[in-house]
Amino acid sequence: MQIKELALATGVDIETIRYYEKQGLLPAPPRRDNGYRSYEAEHVQRLSFIRHCRALDMPLADVNRLLGFLDKPDAHCGDVDVLVDDQLARVRARLKSMRALEKQLLQLRSRCSGSGEGEHCGILDELVSAAHEESCVCHPR
Structure with missing residues (x-):
């Protein structure tokens, strides 16, 4: 899916999506032959997770740390409580x-x-x- 479809699917503004990519919160998607980004279901899930954390007014640094726990499910998650x-x-x-x-x-x-x-x-x-x-x-x- 293209970025506008990702924005519609998640309710996140296109510029915000690009910002999250630049900050490393959302991995850069592969590009098609025409140069357009091609987002997948994983991007929808991750962006929805970020959006939910932000709705809880969590700072981006904390969201990034929580994403780290998601990326390493075998790691101890005691810091999530903190x-x-x-x-x-x-x-x-x-x-x-x-x-x-x-x-x-x-x-x-x-x-x-x-x-x-x-x-x-x-x-x-x-x-x-x-x-x-x-x-x-x-x-x-």
């Missing part, structure tokens, strides 16, 4: 950060009186204060 644990820690840290951001936005939103007048908008007043490096409800000093 990779997933590390990713879980990153997700938990982002969740904590997002909860803090939510709290800040709720505090900011509480400044709205609902009057509809920009001149007396508590949210805008708070944002202007923050822009002047003053204390505000969402970033107290």
Whole structure:
């Protein structure tokens, strides 16, 4: 299959496929006599694996390491647990950060009186204060 067919089969953009090839995540396919790349079922499977890992927001370096475990099925795979644990820690840290951001936005939103007048908008007043490096409800000093 050609690259556009691979892209359709996996939902991965053509430029991303080429990038993965350049990074060594996806092996370069053989070329036909006309110079076109000829992708096989193995490419679909590998690219689908990469796409799934990326959907889990795994860094490409970790995806590459996981591919290494797939390429050497006899190797000890204890590090796979470590990779997933590390990713879980990153997700938990982002969740904590997002909860803090939510709290800040709720505090900011509480400044709205609902009057509809920009001149007396508590949210805008708070944002202007923050822009002047003053204390505000969402970033107290």
